Amino acid sequence: MSRFLVPLPVEILKIRRSVIFRVTVGIFCFLPLMCGLFMLIIMNPSIAANSVILKAKADMAAPSADWPAYFALIEQAGAVGGFLVFGFVFAWIFGREYSDRTVKDLLSLPASRTAIAASKLAAAFLWCMLLVVVAFVAGLGIGALIGLPLWSAATFAGFARVFILAGFLTVLLCPAVALVANLGKGYLPSIGFVMVMMALAQVAAAAGWGPWFPWAVPALFSGSGGAAASVLPPESGLLLGFVGIAGVAATIVHWNCADQNR
């Protein structure tokens, strides 16, 4: 194992033992479950006979009850919930060290601070990608259980490509959240940052600047802005990649250079 990842098993142990981990897995199982429920309601309107609101929401969410509509719904739900949950994951992994006052135990060790920060980023990345896989597998299982029509290999391949790639793109935005958690020495500033970025992404997308605002890119790529908007210029990817790399670099530099007085 690279010396930069020596602390990784420690980070993974902390994640495995945390309640937050189980909660996020639950949330990412719940997303396809809700999408599946909407499909069921569209297929069998009598299920929601007593809930006009639920019926209306299901009708708004998807035009039909089939695999393509179901996959599109999961992609959009993932794009919206993804940054919120992934942002929280990064905020927790870094911010908890300040909130639990354990950061000082990570600073003067044979394992370098670069290794500690890199392992934390790697652990957060693995956690988020695991959530993508959980939602993906749960989505397939729930869709099969409902017995949706119009399955095709091409539809499945398209879903797999968009969902996993959108998840990856969303994770790339999150090192910036880690940086804010370090600068703010806790979770709250970084969770605030996530909320502000989500709001700004909505504004940017509505104003037509979405492709140039990295936090709007994953949702547009997932089709939240319609099929036409999901075709993005290469610069969108470059901007997003820059935000990811800059976030990683700035987080590592901060760990090495900032005064740690908590």
Next chain:
Amino acid sequence: METVIETIGLTKRYGALAAVDGVSLGVKKGEIYGFLGLNGAGKTTTIRMLLGMIRPSAGTAVVLGERIVPGKQGPWEKLGYLVETPYAYPELTVRENLQAVARLRGLAGEGQVRAILERLHLGEYGQVRARNLSLGNAQRLGLAKALIHSPEILILDEPSNGLDPAGIVEIRELLTSLSREAGTTVFVSSHNLGEISRITTRIGIIHRGTLIREMAREELDRVLSKTLLLDCRDREAAATFLEGKGWTVERTRDGLISLPSPAACEKPEEINTTLVEAGHPPLFLKTDQEDLESYFLRMIGEDRHE
């Protein structure tokens, strides 16, 4: 003897406030150095600079011959530390917390984890989650994390906080044995001055960021003022008699007669004889040494007036 911790003009300023101001000290191998000061005196800031956690505004810290630069690798594999109240990962058990530290310190196997659990009497708590530990056991876990790799230097910030009297004695004995048997150098800050005076070989007193006094334990014994305390049936008459003999006489809060003079403490038998002959036989007579708390308050009082 080799100096293993050295600070030269170590300073940390936050705006106009100097949290630590030009602290220069040296700790020799095998010493137990007590670092005394009131809350906010600059003890923890000094310790954080020694550990490379915060960047000095001026001056340098050198540990085991290596200049400490925040973010750069220092002699951390030979150093254990405990800064302020120890915290552990609450969701991990005591054993898992120690395993995590062992991994980050590059220690292989379970041997050191088992050994330190036993040494700090944490064996029965191995499977207990850290969030469920009492304050005393959390402090023990903090010490276990600092000691797991048998460091050459141990830097401890208020290690007896939260411990009951038995725990304090246990820590005192542990530090003493580490110094005597393993040659571990201990740099320990504490507000518990009595504890410090019992185990340290040298002390430094920091006040308002400045190191105002540094001395060996033996020197401390010399500078602690001594007083001859006595009591008689007729206190007023005895005090007047002693004043007439040229002694400076003070009265304690509970009315005892106090002679704050080294000469009186050196010849208590002569004063006893004089008083007996004058018809004021002492009911008791003893020499009393100023405790470290009083000395400390006297020192910082002098510093305030300078």
